[in-house]
Amino acid sequence: MTTESGTRTAGAPPTRAGRFVLASRPLLGWRTVDILTVAFLGVAIGIAMWGWGILYNGPLTALGFTFRPAMGLFVGMWFMAGVVGGLVVRRPGAALACEVVAALASMLPGTEWGATVLIAGVLQGLGAELGFAIFRYRSWGVVAAVTAGALSAPLEWLYEIYAYFPDWSTQWQLVYLVMMVISGVVIAGLGGLALVRALARTGALDAFPPGQERREAHAV
Numbered sequence: 670m671t672t673e674s675g676t677r678t679a680g681a682p683p684t685r686a687g688r689f690v691l692a693s694r695p696l697l698g699w700r701t702v703d704i705l706t707v708a709f710l711g712v713a714i715g716i717a718m719w720g721w722g723i724l725y726n727g728p729l730t731a732l733g734f735t736f737r738p739a740m741g742l743f744v745g746m747w748f749m750a751g752v753v754g755g756l757v758v759r760r761p762g763a764a765l766a767c768e769v770v771a772a773l774a775s776m777l778p779g780t781e782w783g784a785t786v787l788i789a790g791v792l793q794g795l796g797a798e799l800g801f802a803i804f805r806y807r808s809w810g811v812v813a814a815v816t817a818g819a820l821s822a823p824l825e826w827l828y829e830i831y832a833y834f835p836d837w838s839t840q841w842q843l844v845y846l847v848m849m850v851i852s853g854v855v856i857a858g859l860g861g862l863a864l865v866r867a868l869a870r871t872g873a874l875d876a877f878p879p880g881q882e883r884r885e886a887h888a889v
Contacts, residue, residue, distance in 0.1 A: 697760065698760075703758045706877070707763055710750065710754055710767055710771075711768070712770060712774045714767075714771045714774075715750065715770065715772065716774055718750070719774070722780050722782075738844040741845045741846070741849040742851060745854075745856025746856055747789065747793060748797065748821035748825075748852075748856070750768045750770070751796070751821055752797055752800075752818050753861045755797055756809055756879065757877050759877070760806070761802070762798070765795060765798045767794070769790045771790060772786050772789060772790020772794075785832070789828065792827075793821045793822075793824070793825050794821075797818070797820065797857075800817030800818070800820040801813060801817055803816060809878070809879075817857070817858065818857035818861065819858065821857055822846065822853045826845065826846045865879050866879070
């Protein structure tokens with residue numbers, strides 16, 4: 670293998686850029702930069718989630734007033750931290766940790782949901798974590814991203830049906846789940862992957878596998 674310093678290590682092939690892409694194998698040990706990045710991403714996305722909550726409780730709620738399950742189409746923003754954290758850091762627990770940090774960051778300024786935001790963050794993060802675990806933390810493309818986004822929904826759905834919508838008909842509850850999954854796929858999955866790739870293009874992720882993969886892909 671050829672390390673970033675240019676030293677060749679036996680037993681591993683070099684990449685075109687002379688660097689080994691860490692994402693080619695599961696990453697287990699956490700670095701300090703991984704912990705700091707999960708915290709930074711979680712806080713940044715959490716602030717965006719807090720703002721999204723204001724929009725959700727205003728114009729978006731008005732749009733979906735006549736058919737309440739349609740509001741599930743807009744919940745994917747709250748799933749994004751887990752998907753982005755997992756795609757960037759690529760270690761077991763990164764998706765869950767990033768989602769929980771984001772939930773805390775969005776809760777502190779104050780929301781109508783109060784401390785239950787943290788419960789939602791744990792449930793959503795566990796779903797995203799499962800999405801990456803299904804691929805044994807080896808796949809980080811579109812399929813893995815949309816799977817993590819989609820699986821962020823079911824546990825949260827169970828909690829919301831119990832806590833907020835027990836009076837809905839079974840049909841409405843199931844439609845709400847479908848809407849949540851679609852939102853998770855589109856907003857959290859595809860949107861989260863697009864965000865990670867955009868950050869990689871800026872060089873902000875050079876210390877992480879997405880940045881290393883981009884350097885390799887553009888190597889001469």
